[in-house]
Amino acid sequence: MALGVFNSQGKSSLSGSTSFDHSSIEEQEPPPPLRSYLCLTIFTCFCPAHPVNIVALVFSIMSRNSYYDGDYDGSRRLGKNALYVAIASIIIGLLVVAITCIVHFTTMDF
Template structure:
């Protein structure tokens, strides 16, 4: 199978969103793997592109979950603090 015909998602936009809005460390790691997908696809290494794509997706999912949980915890803490005043 030719590398130019393979459509392996890089999750680049999701990685940037994750880095800016959810969880910076995991977003940066996901961004690195997203770029690796583009590079591996460009040189025709489909196996490496697939591995990097799965890793980028996993890091993005974990980053979004961690970001959401952190946001919920912060909202609860602020609600408790404001209720005491």
């Protein structure tokens, strides 16, 4: 999908060439940068908090789809949700690893 689509209101002349208004192209703002945090959410899939990781990944993919559909506010909102859920997933994963290590090493028989 092309993001740089412009609205050309071309008028064909007798010679077959089209002319369009260059001022309408220059007035359009470029889209804001994409913040879907896809790499972070893929990284969190390796943390042992699997239901939360999948939610973060789904939010990230939904953010990318909203961005490519032209809904930049929805994309920004879903990207923030993906970031917050990914951070929660990392924290939960670290807690699970820490609790597992503590339980494993304190219940060992010497």
